[in-house]
Amino acid sequence: MEKTALTEEKLSYIKNELEEIRSFDHGARIIEYDLVTVCPEGGREASGDIAVFLNELAFRKQTDPQFTEAVTFLYEKGSELSDLDQVLIRRLYREVLHNKNISPVLASENEKIKKQAWTTWVKAKREKDFSVFSDMLDAVLKSEIKRVSLWEPMEDELDFSTYDRLISEYEFGLRGEVLDQLFLTTRNKLVTLIKDKQSKNKQIRTDFLSRPVTDEQQRKISEYILEVMGFDKNRGTMGLTEHPFTNLLTKDDVDRKSVV
Numbered sequence: 001m002e003k004t005a006l007t008e009e010k011l012s013y014i015k016n017e018l019e020e021i022r023s024f025d026h027g028a029r030i031i032e033y034d035l036v037t038v039c040p041e042g043g044r045e046a047s048g049d050i051a052v053f054l055n056e057l058a059f060r061k062q063t064d065p066q067f068t069e070a071v072t073f074l075y076e077k078g079s080e081l082s083d084l085d086q087v088l089i090r091r092l093y094r095e096v097l098h099n100k101n102i103s104p105v106l107a108s109e110n111e112k113i114k115k116q117a118w119t120t121w122v123k124a125k126r127e128k129d130f131s132v133f134s135d136m137l138d139a140v141l142k143s144e145i146k147r148v149s150l151w152e153p154m155e156d157e158l159d160f161s162t163y164d165r166l167i168s169e170y171e172f173g174l175r176g177e178v179l180d181q182l183f184l185t186t187r188n189k190l191v192t193l194i195k196d197k198q199s200k201n202k203q204i205r206t207d208f209l210s211r212p213v214t215d216e217q218q219r220k221i222s223e224y225i226l227e228v229m230g231f232d233k234n235r236g237t238m239g240l241t242e243h244p245f246t247n248l249l250t251k252d253d254v255d256r257k258s259v260v
Contacts, residue, residue, distance in 0.1 A: 003080045010070040011085060014092070017067055022250075024058035029249050036118065037239035048115035056108045063104070068096045094154050101150040110143045122242050215240060 003011070031051040039047055061067060075093040078086050099107075117136045124133035148165040151157075160168065163176045197204060222238060235252045 004077075007074065007077050007080045010073055011081070014067070014070050014074065014089075017061060021058045021061050024054045024061070026249060028054040028058070029247060033239070033247065033249070035115075036241045036243075041119075044119050048112070048119070052108055052111045052115060055111050056104055059099070059107045060104050062095060063099050063102075068100070071096050097152040097154060098148075100152055102147060106147070106150075110147050113139050113143045125242060 028051045031047050031054070035044055035047050035051070071089060071092045074081065074085075074089045078089065081089060113136075117133075117140045120136040121133050124130060144166060145162055148162060148169070151165060153160060153165075157165070157168070161176060167174050167176055167179065219238075219240070226233075226238065
């Protein structure tokens with residue numbers, strides 16, 4: 001079916017708005033990269049506040065009535081869209097439903113709690129004292145449960161548990177029952193392996209579990225792995241952080257963090 005002029009207009013509007021949303025998101029991610037790599041401890045709170053502010057600007061645009069109306073219109077006119085545009089609009093419509101009952105204030109509070117949790121976790125890790133982080137972890141859990149409990153679900157999410165909602169948001173399409181089966185299979189294989197090794201009465205070396213590894217050794221290992229993977233260093237970088245993860249800034253900029 002051919003696109004109508006109104007469909008073309010609204011699709012163009014959505015894509016223009018997404019460029020601004022991505023710009024806010026890009027700025028926030030750059031700050032977040034700084035926060036977990038080179039930002040001095042004394043500057044983390046202020047930097048975190050700026051990242052939260054940029055995230056709030058992006059959220060306000062995504063929940064603006066004109067934007068949500070255009071997404072809803074295009075979702076209902078799916079047959080007029082190309083396959084790629086249908087995928088885009090369906091994903092945006094899902095986000096519209098998820099966010100419609102969440103205020104910008106609540107969204108910002110949630111982001112701020114998670115930023116504070118990172119700083120607290122780093123402190124607890126260095127002091128080797130979980131009690132330093134336990135209250136903050138509880139705050140994150142309660143904030144996340146409150147946020148996803150306000151979702152208005154898509155038709156394929158009607159039977160989702162709270163855990164399903166959180167998992168599918170992190171890994172789209174994944175559900176708790178799939179993880180349960182994966183963990184059960186892994187457990188059974190590990191138990192069988194352990195019993196087999198124990199039955200042979202052979203001493204298994206475990207000294208490597210507590211072997212010190214320097215930052216420089218980890219950097220070299222990470223560099224080697226990136227080289228084997230074919231990682232394009234013209235479109236990505238690596239830094240030291242307390243917890244390893246990979247983050248996408250833009251389609252041409254990926255940052256990878258190696259663990260300290």
